[in-house]
Amino acid sequence: xxxxxxxxxxxxxxxxxxxxxxxxxxxxxxxxxxxxxxxxxxxxxxxxxxxxxxxxxxxxxxxxxxxxxxxxxxxxxxxxxxxxxxxxxxxxxxxxxxxxxxxxxxxxxxxxxxxxxxxxxxxxxxxxxxxxxxxxxxxxxxxxxxxxxxxxxxxxxxxxxxxxxxxxxxxxxxxxxxxxxxxxxxxxxxxxxxxxxxxxxxxxxxxxxxxxxxxxxxxxxxxxxxxxxxxxxxxxxxxxxxxxxxxxxxxxxxxxxxxxxxxxxxxxxxxxxxxxxxxxxxxxxxxxxxxxxxxxxxxxxxxxxxxxxx
Amino acid sequence: xxxxxxxxxxxxxxxxxxxxxxxxxxxxxxxxxxxxxxxxxxxxxxxxxxxxxxxxxxxxxxxxxxxxxxxxxxxxxxxxxxxxxxxxxxxxxxxxxxxxxxxxxxxxxxxxxxxxxxxxxxxxxxxxxxxxxxxxxxxxxxxxxxxxxxxxxxxxxxxxxxxxxxxxxxxxxxxxxxxxxxxxxxxxxxxxxxxxxxxxxxxxxxxxxxxxxxxxxxxxxxxxxxxxxxxxxxxxxxxxxxxxxxxxxxxxxxxxxxxxxxxxxxxxxxxxxxxxxxxxxxxxxxxxxxxxxxxxxxxxxxxxxxxxxx
Numbered sequence: 351x352x353x354x355x356x357x358x359x360x361x362x363x364x365x366x367x368x369x370x371x372x373x374x375x376x377x378x379x380x381x382x383x384x385x386x387x388x389x390x391x392x393x394x395x396x397x398x399x400x401x402x403x404x405x406x407x408x409x410x411x412x413x414x415x416x417x418x419x420x421x422x423x424x425x426x427x428x429x430x431x432x433x434x435x436x437x438x439x440x441x442x443x444x445x446x447x448x449x450x451x452x453x454x455x456x457x458x459x460x461x462x463x464x465x466x467x468x469x470x471x472x473x474x475x476x477x478x479x480x481x482x483x484x485x486x487x488x489x490x491x492x493x494x495x496x497x498x499x500x501x502x503x504x505x506x507x508x509x510x511x512x513x514x515x516x517x518x519x520x521x522x523x524x525x526x527x528x529x530x531x532x533x534x535x536x537x538x539x540x541x542x543x544x545x546x547x548x549x550x551x552x553x554x555x556x557x558x559x560x561x562x563x564x565x566x567x568x569x570x571x572x573x574x575x576x577x578x579x580x581x582x583x584x585x586x587x588x589x590x591x592x593x594x595x596x597x598x599x600x601x602x603x604x605x606x607x608x609x610x611x612x613x614x615x616x617x618x619x620x621x622x623x624x625x626x627x628x629x630x631x632x633x634x635x636x637x638x639x640x641x642x643x644x645x646x647x648x649x650x651x652x653x654x655x656x657x658x659x660x
Numbered sequence: 661x662x663x664x665x666x667x668x669x670x671x672x673x674x675x676x677x678x679x680x681x682x683x684x685x686x687x688x689x690x691x692x693x694x695x696x697x698x699x700x701x702x703x704x705x706x707x708x709x710x711x712x713x714x715x716x717x718x719x720x721x722x723x724x725x726x727x728x729x730x731x732x733x734x735x736x737x738x739x740x741x742x743x744x745x746x747x748x749x750x751x752x753x754x755x756x757x758x759x760x761x762x763x764x765x766x767x768x769x770x771x772x773x774x775x776x777x778x779x780x781x782x783x784x785x786x787x788x789x790x791x792x793x794x795x796x797x798x799x800x801x802x803x804x805x806x807x808x809x810x811x812x813x814x815x816x817x818x819x820x821x822x823x824x825x826x827x828x829x830x831x832x833x834x835x836x837x838x839x840x841x842x843x844x845x846x847x848x849x850x851x852x853x854x855x856x857x858x859x860x861x862x863x864x865x866x867x868x869x870x871x872x873x874x875x876x877x878x879x880x881x882x883x884x885x886x887x888x889x890x891x892x893x894x895x896x897x898x899x900x901x902x903x904x905x906x907x908x909x910x911x912x913x914x915x916x917x918x919x920x921x922x923x924x925x926x927x928x929x930x931x932x933x934x935x936x937x938x939x940x941x942x943x944x945x946x947x948x949x950x951x952x953x954x955x956x957x958x959x960x961x962x963x964x965x966x967x968x969x970x
Contacts (some may be wrong), residue, residue, distance in 0.1 A: 367863070368863070368867070369860065369863070370860045370863075370864075371860060371863055371864040371867060372867065395817070465855060486687065502864070502867050502868060503864065504864045504865065504867065504868040504873060504883065504884065505861070505864060505865075505883070510883060512868065512871055512880060514871055515871075515874075515875055540807055540854065540856060541856065542856055543853045543854060543855050543856060544853060544854060544856055544859050545852065545853050546850060546852055546854055546889070547860035548851060548853065548859070549854050549862060549863075549889065550679065550680045550681060550857070551815070552863055553677070553678070553679070553680075553681055553859075553862055553863050553866045554680075554681040554812070554813065554814045555814065555815075556817060556863045556866055556867045557662075557678070557681060557682065557812050557814065557866045557867065557870050558812060558814040558820070558822060559867075560870035560874070561812060561822055561825075562822055562868050562871055564825075564870070564871065564874045564875070565825055565874070570822060571812075573814065573815070573820060574814065579856070579859065658846075
């Protein structure tokens with residue numbers, strides 16, 4: 351009987367100015383799956399650990415099984431697969447929780463098939479899972495979770511996902527306050543049009559961030575980590591947002607913003623020590639707004655999801 | 661008596677997706693100035709060659725003299741300067757004509773003062789000339805004309821101009837049809853707001869262009885050279901725009917668009933031979949719309965304006 355265990359990392363989508371086009375992966379935390387080949391055809395979610403019973407076990411609704419089904423259908427296989435999912439990422443946190451489950455399952459099933467598909471070829475199957483999880487088949491979480499590093503989603507028609515060759519050595523602080531936000535709600539507050547000058551500012555900062563990342567210019571990265579489109583309307587969902595961000599920068603972060611659609615906030619720093627101090631400062635500030643939070647500090651992940659020992 | 665001659669290259673601002681934030685310089689054509697120190701204080705435009713008498717000789721209205729005045733005022737000098745301006749760039753063409761005159765004059769006056777200021781420090785003085793020439797102190801022509809290569813204007817408050825370390829080896833075709841467009845008119849047709857989805861598309865292409873330029877990925881450059889904001893409204897000023905663009909791409913160009921606010925169109929190609937063929941194809945197509953045009957093919961300029969032998 352063939353069985354495999356895989357890990358897929360949490361991801362930060364948007365990255366301030368990179369709204370809807372950019373994401374990066376962290377080393378940890380992440381979700382794990384164990385896939386086991388079974389005799390009867392069909393994909394089954396056998397158990398989920400760590401979700402507090404909130405995720406669906408139905409194979410057509412769970413992101414891990416939907417991704418595996420999409421993969422099997424693409425390669426015309428009717429093999430049976432049993433999935434055990436270990437959720438380490440909180441749901442609705444903005445840390446790419448649904449993406450991580452789908453990506454771990456895909457990297458696992460692909461391994462069972464001798465890595466038949468490339469990482470890039472797995473992306474559309476992971477996007478199918480995202481469509482189930484949050485209503486839109488976006489790639490800015492699954493892209494970096496699969497490929498590692500910073501990933502640009504330049505276009506969807508056709509899909510154009512580019513791994514950015516990053517020279518900067520960066521550390522990420524994730525601070526997850528104990529509130530929950532639905533991606534749909536965070537999308538609903540976005541206005542359908544933006545001022546031309548804001549679109550230009552956002553483009554300029556996106557370009558600056560790319561140049562900074564690729565040339566290792568942390569000062570330019572810092573100047574570019576601004577979001578004039580989504581953050582002004584979405585930050586109202588996060589009590590203390592401005593104060594927490596301000597404390598992150600005071601503690602030495604290059605920049606700070608909303609991770610995905612929130613409520614997790616992320617900060618990027620130039621060293622592990624600074625990233626730790628930034629986490630403490632942000633957590634302390636959230637407490638002033640009566641919000642407990644979990645802090646994760648990690649290097650930027652370079653390789654994406656991986657097979658791990660059983 | 662001290663005298664100096666300087667050359668400043670034509671520039672392509674906007675570069676499709678880089679609307680209002682990006683520009684690059686070409687090796688030729690460009691404007692030349694001769695500056696001569698004189699005994700009486702004050703900046704004088706002695707003569708202008710090649711403008712057909714259309715540019716003002718008044719020192720407060722000519723971009724070369726305005727730039728020199730701004731420079732002298734900044735370093736508290738009352739030295740007298742006589743300017744001879746040799747216009748090789750057509751006026752109102754979208755090739756950064758006003759910027760080139762100002763930049764050549766600035767590089768010349770700076771040389772006379774022992775290169776007291778850096779190229780970056782000259783930018784604000786060149787922007788003052790742009791304010792006189794077209795009503796807005798923009799930097800996307802003067803930046804690349806001064807610094808060479810591709811230049812990002814990330815922000816104006818405060819000014820943040822970044823020279824992009826480009827790995828791609830590119831050639832530019834400039835095709836200037838015999839119509840004239842005022843920058844103000846081209847700006848007037850821009851809508852004050854854009855659809856959120858277009859802003860996202862533009863940002864994605866800008867990011868893709870940066871990654872392509874810096875990694876030497878000409879295919880990515882080609883996929884990213886799109887403008888969903890300015891080109892759809894501005895291209896109506898250029899008869900045959902879509903057909904000419906289409907011919908450029910058929911002839912092998914990586915991409916094609918409006919140079920600055922037009923009417924000149926630019927194309928980028930991966931070799932000198934392709935860039936020449938692209939120019940022929942574009943010129944031929946313009947003729948079908950009864951428009952004669954001038955074609956310039958050049959390498960991307962790497963170093964910006966320069967002092968030349970008298």
